[in-house]
Amino acid sequence: MVTFINDILPIFSPYIRCMSNVQFASADGVEPGSLGDYDFVKRFHGRILARLKGVNEFGQSVPVMPPGRPLPPEKIALFEQWITEGMQEGVPVV
C-alpha cells in the first residue's frame, strides 16, 4: 500500500517551498500550494497528476511540473498508484 507520508511526501519535498508561491483556485477560494500537506495533495490530486504527466485525461497538454525536470516515470506511476489505492495518509515508518 502506497502512503502519503512514506512514499509521496519524499517525492514532493524538494518542491514544497517553490510551490508555496503558486495560488491554487478551487470552489472554496484560492490558497497557496502546499505539497507537504496530505489534505491539500488529496484535494488537488487530479490537477497534480495532470501536471506531472503533462497531459490530462482527455489527451490535452498542460505545462509539466516540476519546472526543472519531469519526475521519472516510476515516481509518477507511484503517485498514480497512491490515487488508485484510495490516497492513504499512512503513519511514519520508524
Add this chain to the structure above:
Amino acid sequence: MKDFKKPAAQFRKSGENYKGIKALLCLVFVSCSFLMNNAYGQHSAKPLPRKNIDSLTSLEKAAYLHAWSILKSRDTFDMGSYLWQAYVHNKPSIILRDGTKAVPGPCEHGTTLFLPWHRAELYYFEQILQQTDPEGKITDANGKTGPGTRNVTIPYWNWLRYPSGKTFPKMFEDKSSVLYRENRFALLDTPLISQKLIAYQVYFLNWLRFGGGPAESPGFGDFEAQVHNPMHNAIGEDMQEQDLAAYDPIFFSFHCFIDHLYDLWLSNHSSADVTSQDYYLRGTQPSYVPKPPGFIAPRKGGQVMGQTDNYFDTKALGYYYEIRGKDALPPKDIMLQYTKNDRQFGAEEKSLHTKLLEGGGYKPSSNPRALILVKGITIPGDSVEQAVAVFAPDAGLDTTNYQVDVYLHPKGTNLSLTNTKFKDRYLVRSIVNWGKGSQRHHHQDMNMGMDMGGHTAPKVSVAMTDELNSLVDIHKKSLWVVSVVVTELEKIPQQKVKGTLDVTFLNEKK
C-alpha cells in the same frame, strides 16, 4: 483518456447548493445598481458598448487615453495603477514597501478557467478606467483635463482584420501615446489567424475542446493553443512572454476581442457546459470596484475576483460588444460545410484544418531548421475513442515558444516541408506552445537557491481522432505515418528544440 466529445459532466460544478444564493444576490445587485452611487461617482447602470478601437469617436479616444494616462501616473502599489493591473496578470507575488508579500495574480492558462479569468481581469480593469476621472476634472500627466471617463470601455482590437496602421491599429502606433510600446514586432502585415478557423471553433467545438480541460484535469483548449498562443508570440517582446505580456497596453484590447469570442461561444452553446464554474478566479483588485453580480466571499484563502459563473452575462457586468460590418464572423450556415463528417482524411486536396487556415497569415512551417519527428502507426481495425500525437520536449530544455504541425500520411509518402500539396492534403492540425517566461510567471522567487535544473517546456498534444477514424473503413491494418514538425518561434533561439514523439490510441470501439 476520456472522450473529447462528451462534456465532463462531473466537472461542471462542485457546489450546487450555492446556486439559489447566487441567483438572489444577482437580483439584488442588478436592482441596486440602478439606485446606488459608488464613492467615485455614479456608476452607469446601462450597459456600455465595447467598440472596435478604430471606430471610437474623437471624444471616446480622448477619454480612453485620459484614463490610461491617469492609470500610468499612479503609484506602483496602488491597485488602481497600470503597473498593478499588469501585475494581476503577470505576477504570482510581489514584495510591498513594508516588506510583506502580496499576491496580485497571476493569470490562468491551459485550463477551463483561462477565458473566465481574463474576462474577470478585463471587468476590473474597465471599472478602474471608468473611475479614474468620471467628472472630467483631473489634469493628467499630458496636461489634459478630462474628458470624463465615466463611460469609458475597453475598445477591442479585431486582429482578424487588416490593421488600420502599418502593423497594429493606429492608436497603438502613435509613438507619443500612452498606448505605445516600442518592443512590438513589425511582422503582422496580414491577419495572422483565419476568420474561418475562429468561426469553426466558436460554432462547433464543445467546451472541452474550445475552452480547455476542467480545473482538476487541466489542459489547453484548441482556441488557446491554435489562436491565442500564436497571436501572443507574434505581437511583441513583452507579449511573447507570460510574465511580461500585460505591460503592453495592447494586451487589453487584444484580450478584449478574445472575450468577445468567448461571448460568441456562450451565445452559440450553453453556459451550463462550462466546467468548474464555481471555481474562484485569483487576483487582488481594489475594493472600491463593485463586485461582479452574485459574488460570494470565498470560504478560504486570499483575494479573488469572483467565480466563473459570476461572469456569464456581460450586460450584468456593464458592457456588451458592438459588432458591425466586417467585424462579424462568417455566419454559421456558411460554416456548416466544414462539419460534414463523411470525408476520408487525405482523400481531398486540402484537409479540414488546411481549409480553415485559409485567409490567415499563419501557415504550417517550411523552416529548414525545424525538427522533424516521425512515427509509424497501423490504422486500427475499429474506430478509437481517442487518438493523440504527443510531442515531449527533452528534459531540461529551457522554456521556449514553438510551433507544432502534425501530419498523418500513408507510408511511402514522405513529408517535405517545401511540398505544399503534401502539406495541404495531410495536415491534421497546427498549434503553438506559448511558454516563454512561464517559469518566472509561476515560480517568481527563483533566487530561492534551488537548482531546478532549468525548465522543461510543456508537452504538446494534438488530437487526431476524427482523422484516424475516417481511415478505418478503407485503410484498416494499413501502415501510415505521423510526422510532426517542431519550429522555434523566438527571434533569437536560445536552444534548438529536441524531443520525442508518441502516438497513443485509446480503446478501439467494439
